Amino acid sequence: xxxxxxxxxxxxxxxxxxxxxxxxxxxxxxxxxxxxxxxxxxxxxxxxxxxxxxxxxxxxxxxxxxxxxxxxxxxxxxxxxxxxxxxxxxxxxxxxxxxxxxxxxxxxxxxxxxxxxxxxxxxxxxxxxxxxxxxxxxxxxxxxxxxxxxxxxxxxxxxxxxxxxxxxxxxxx
Numbered sequence: 001x002x003x004x005x006x007x008x009x010x011x012x013x014x015x016x017x018x019x020x021x022x023x024x025x026x027x028x029x030x031x032x033x034x035x036x037x038x039x040x041x042x043x044x045x046x047x048x049x050x051x052x053x054x055x056x057x058x059x060x061x062x063x064x065x066x067x068x069x070x071x072x073x074x075x076x077x078x079x080x081x082x083x084x085x086x087x088x089x090x091x092x093x094x095x096x097x098x099x100x101x102x103x104x105x106x107x108x109x110x111x112x113x114x115x116x117x118x119x120x121x122x123x124x125x126x127x128x129x130x131x132x133x134x135x136x137x138x139x140x141x142x143x144x145x146x147x148x149x150x151x152x153x154x155x156x157x158x159x160x161x162x163x164x165x166x167x168x169x170x171x172x173x
Contacts, residue, residue: 064087064090073144120162124161128153132146
């Protein structure tokens with residue numbers, strides 16, 4: 001009941017209570033249909049968000065991989081430092097793309113969201129850094145190949161963390 005009040009939804013209100021099993025069944029069927037419609041709409045919104053994330057997320061992936069290549073191969077920066085610099089640039093790009101385009105999220109506290117966004121991205125950065133270390137230092141995989149593998153896994157984690165933690169209240173029409 002408290003959760004419904006917090007979400008702005010009201011519990012089901014009846015003008016009267018069903019007087020017969022048929023009337024009860026009709027009201028129950030109507031309620032089930034309403035919930036089924038809500039679930040279908042949520043699934044559609046999630047699919048649309050995932051599609052936008054894949055399309056627009058490509059921009060931050062390109063920023064990340066290009067910056068990593070520039071720092072590591074052109075400027076000869078050590079691969080973990082290059083990864084950190086590429087991460088900082090791409091996370092800032094990703095925040096604004098995800099907020100405005102992917103999740104279509106509006107709030108009066110964008111910098112609070114940005115802190116949550118960076119917080120969740122730190123988790124996937126650590127995952128990516130461990131994968132890079134494992135593949136490059138232990139298994140002697142080329143740094144660029146290792147970066148692609150690590151970043152690919154981080155991207156999947158980023159979508160779910162953004163959806164469930166950072167932009168959890170969609171404002172989609």
